[in-house]
Amino acid sequence: MLNFQFYKIVRLAFKNICNFGFSKSRPNNTKIVLLALQPNLKYTLLFYLLPVFFLGSLYAQQRDSLVPVNQSLNSPEVIPFSEPNDFLIREINIVQLDTVLIDSVKTKKKNDSFLTDNIVSTAKDYIRFDRQNERAYLYDKAKIVYGDLTIEAGLIILDNSKQEVYAFGIKDSTGNYTQRPVFTQAQNVVEPDSIRFNFKTEKALVYNSRTDQGAFKVKGEVTKRQNDSVYYMKNVKFTTSEDVDNPEYYFYARKIKMVPDKKIVSGFVNMYIADVPTPLGLPFGYFPLTEERASGFIIPSFGDNAQRGYFLQNGGYYFAISDYIDLTTTGSYYTNGSYDLRFQSNYKKRYKYSGAFNLRYEKLLNSEPGFPDYTEQSIYNITWNHSQDSKSNPNSRFAASVNLGSSQYYQRTINQTNTGNFLNNSLSSSVSYNRTFQGDPQVNFTAAATHTQNSRSGEINMTLPTIQASMARIYPFAPKVGAKKGIIENINFNYSLRAENRYNTNDSLFFKPQMFRDAVSGIQHTIPINTNFKVFKYFSVSAGTSYQENWVFKTYERSYNENTQKEVTDTVRGFDSYRTYNFSSSVGTTVYGMFNFGKDKKIQAIRHVIRPSVSYSINPKFDEFYDTYLIPATSGLDEKVVEYSRFQGSLYGAPSNRYSSSIGFSVTNDFEAKITPKDSLAEEPIKRKLLSNLSVSTSYDLAADSLALSPLQLRGTLPVLKDKLDINFNAALDPYALNNNNNRINEWNINNGGSLFRLTRANASFGYSFSSKDFDSTTDKNSDKTENDTFRQGGRQDDLFGKGMNTDGTFEDEEDDDEPIENDTERYNYTIPWDLRLSYTVTYNNNARQNEISSHSLMFSGNVELSPRWSVGASSGYDIKNKGFTFTQLRFQRDLESWRMSFNWTPFGTRESWYFYIGIKASVLSDIKYDKNRERDRNL
Structure with missing residues (x-):
């Protein structure tokens, strides 16, 4: 292999010592003579291969597999190896150079060197030079690197006089055409049957080229490389099939212009399926090759609907807004006047967030105007999903999962195949922002909006917004060092706040003024105080009390109107509040039982775990928040006194006016078995669950005068x-x-x-x-x-x-x-x-x-x-x-x-x-x- 560094050393020695050239020769098969002549830059390429020349002159032998190429670049059909069957075998003779010196008159220096960069060439079998025709031959896994150009092939011929290089495959021992040329420039790779390339103009003729361009695989019978960004091709097949030589379908064009990584522009093009031409054809075609998203039209589907006639469905335009967000707008139209519009956007920023937004609207017409069965209906649906990368900000997080709209959307829509949604009777949404404030104690803050909707009844419950804040638990009596022990050291409390604005409405009133008028609001403060400790080493005891204060901004006064003989409810707007508290405690333990049957049995043992628990709770009555009104005796009915609370119907409801003191009982059982494994080499038995979480629970209200025992x-x-x-x-x-x-x-x-x-x-x-x-x-x-x-x-x-x-x-x-x-x-x-x-x-x-x-x-x-x-x-x-x-x-x-x-x-x-x-x-x-x-x- 001749590397760049070696070339630089030889070139430096060449400048300092002497200049070399080749004399004209005449046929003689006896010996080779090297003569010193005037420099000629035209032969710079052979100088780069000078070291190989000396070595090749010593051991070069006759080869039967080399073919001289001396045809014109403008005549692509004369390339001898354009097809594997045309591979010709000819003999190259090594000739003697004339010993007579050429004319000593110095010729004018020509500045016609065609090389602007170093060349690296390798070949597995040999590299040979033909000085008479100024060619170099590289055989078997040959490779030439020239700048950003790389040519690999079974046979490469470098013609210095024409400033061209030829590359072909070779036949193996079975006669198969192998080692086809591979032409690489930057990221573009072409795999033809043969290549003809001019170093000076950087133009090339390529036969039966195969290249990948984006999602396409392109095969051209003849390709002319104009420059590194424009290719002209003749008789071209391009497809997305994996096998471009035998595709299941392809587009055939007589002439195309290809700009790598950008586009293919073709003349008349038609589609072939299994090599059979189809009627699908266009007078010209444009196919984008870019890997990046690009805006463009979305072709609609054509069909007919039994109720609404013929339609064009899901046609529109795609907007590639930026690298982070896109927008798809589609619509459908039916001949009876129905239509739908859809807007879909996807967005993503790596390591930050991602999401998708959809808005769908449909105008549905049944029958024809004027007919008794004519109906008109508008339905819509909005979905939004947003997720944040957990690593983008560990102390705050924003998330959204929204699905709201017309309750009957999934049952009525005519343009969606989401079979799972129309079977679902409810829609739900949640948008939340969470923030954690580090410190001692830590504070968590959440702002959220929620929505639930019943698609059968059309009932909608929504909170907009809900604000929650909570403080981490504080142990005021805990030791600074060591674990907490005893009832005092385990005393803890925290504080939480919840503020809501709640709407309870119907599908027909959604986001209308009445919905906002009927809203209820409130703020709830909660302070729980708890502790836990051990009794007799085996019993765990927990006890606690909770204080709750509720603020509301709307209450209801009730009375009886004797004239209309109806109960009247008056809304009182303004601040009001009430406070409640309770007490609870529980005692629990865990009991283990083991029944051993012997290690030689299939079931070696059964373990029974019992977790009994007894709890006690007190809920005082708060009758000070209750009033009464009288319903007089009329029409033979007895006089009746009705008790009510002005907080009934408010956000948190009314406090209890009934005292309760109840004891709860529960026991949970788990049964496990140790089974001898079937594998005799296993050392440990297999554990199998026989029955899990078998629990029985009930409670008894000590203050109740009847029905005190719960089911x-x-x-x-x-x-x-x-x-x-x-x-x-x-x-x-x-x-x-x-x-x-x-x-x-x-x-x-x-x-x-x-x-x-x-x-x-x-x-x-x-x-x-x-x-x-x-x-x-x-x-x-x-x-x-x-x-x-x-x-x-x-x-x-x-x-x-x-x-x-x-x-x-x-x-x-x-x-x-x-x-x-x-x-x-x-x-x-x-x-x-x-x-x-x-x-x-x-x-x-x-x-x-x-x-x-x-x-x-x-x-x-x-x-x-x-x-x-x-x-x-x-x-x-x-x-x-x-x-x-x-x-x-x-x-x-x-x-x-x-x-x-x-x-x-x-x-x-x-x-x-x-x-x-x-x-x-x-x-x-x-x-x-x-x-x-x-x-x-x-x-x-």
Whole structure:
């Protein structure tokens, strides 16, 4: 290898000692003679290769694989190796130079050197020089580096007289054309069959070139390199397929102009699929190559709707505003006059924050104006998600998750395939800012706005804003050194403040003046004081009291109007307040029990952990905040005195006017077993949970004159499969009986002819998810899925209730995988990837002797990959109580290498529809697609 440093040393010696040139020669095969002549800069290139020349002259041998090239650069068809089959084998003879000196008259110095930088050349087999024709030959893994240009090939010929370089592949022992040239300049790489390059003009002719430009792979029959930024190509194929030599589709253009990393401008271009021309063609084409985002039009989809006629859907414009934010504006229009507008913006600043904002509005017209069934409706939806990088500011954080709008949006919209959202009955939003003030004590501050909305009833609850501040716990009697001990040293207190402005309204009044008039506001101050300590070493005791002060700015006075014979409520605006306090304590311990059966048994031992707890609480009555009014006796009714509090209906409600002194009981049980492992070499037994969190709790009010004992609450978890399947159950047992009107009475149920307890409610449920990955120890089972649109808007993250589909034909939880699939033509044998999810729930109600199963259903969802490129899936369920299938979705997907095909079908129900899509995966050609959808008339 000849490196740059070596060249510099030789050039310096050359300037200081002598000048060299080559004499004219005549044919003679006996010897080689070197003569000193006048300098000629035209031969500078051979000087750079001078050291190799001396070595090559000593051991050079005849080679049968070299071909002299002396054709014109302007005639590309004469390149001898433009095709592998044209590889010719010729012989190069080493000739003797004439021993007679040339004319001693000095010729005029020509300044025609074409080299402006050093050349580094290497070859695995040999480097040879033909002095007569002023050429150098590099054979087998040859490489030339000239400035930012690099040429690699099986054979490279350097022609000094024409100031050109030629590069070709070579044939291997089997006759295959190998080591094709690779031309690299900066980041541009071209892989042709042959190259012809002029060092002086830096122009080149390239045959059957292959290059990657952005998402495109380009192959041209003949390429002329004008300069490092402009290429002209003839008979060009460009595609996003991985295999440019055998693509499943491509665009064919007779002539194109390519500016690397910027654009391709073509003449007439048409599309080929599997080498078959299609009618899709354009008189000219423009294809951007930049890796950066660029503004541009979004091509709409065409179709028809059973209710609203033909449509153009999801067309618009994309604005690449900056590197941090973009904006997508799309719209749809239907021939009956319906339309929708959508604005979507994504933003992200690395290590700072990221988020997305969506605004959707639809004007829906049914039937035609003048017909009796004509209706007009406007619906909208706003979503906003914002997250802040935790490292950007550890002491403050801003987050937002907003989903609000028309309650019926997801049920009425005609332009979204988010199947999980229309099954969800509620919308919720939260925007919050948190700030931590370091110090002693530490103070936390939060400002937030929240929103919940029922899509069935249209009821909306919103807080705007909510301000909270809290102080860290303070231990005034704690020692400065060492742990806290005893009842005094563990005394602690803190302070918290909560201020709210709450709105309770309906969908029809949202953000209208009446909503703001009906708002309620208040400020709540809370100071809890607690302590804990040990009694008799094994019992943990905690005790505490809490003081609460509530400030409100609106109260309600009530009276009775004898003229109208109705109760009257008057709103009193102004500051008012009340104070409450309570006391509570609890004692608890943990008891361990062990039942040993022997180490030779399958079940060696069972451990039982019991956590009993007894609590006591006192809540005084605050009847000083209560007043009364009289309802006189009229129409045979008795006179009635009504007690009320002016704080009823305020933000925090009225204080209790009933004294309570109650004792609570609870016990929690855990059962575990030690099982002998099946593996005889295992040293430790296997631990298995038999029953978890089996708890029983109730309370007794000592101050109550009737119904003092609360219903017994029973709950627990039954592990079936470790870390996979747990059955959760709960029940309520009431010790009191019912009268003939099905109301609770102060009489034990056992004394009324019944059992000790009356089962009033019970529920059991489980969720089970497993897949083929569970049986593969090499698979990462804890991989997280990206949050999809359904999940962000209140739906499920999995596909138990179906998958939402994006406009690009992908399902929302589908991961983009640009890596090629290996062995994609093969079928799976016994390792077919699959997954299955099950969800079961049953609820029993007997509050008022209904004795019925109120709900009973089984939901399931599964996916199977039939081959590396075929996958099918289904989501459905069966309502066992009502005897019918729930929402059902069937999914089919086919990976067509550069294309994607999907089919989403809801075969029955109110959402009966189907959606078909086929299109190119690459985002630069995402508008080349065909999609079709059909849905039933929802009014039927």
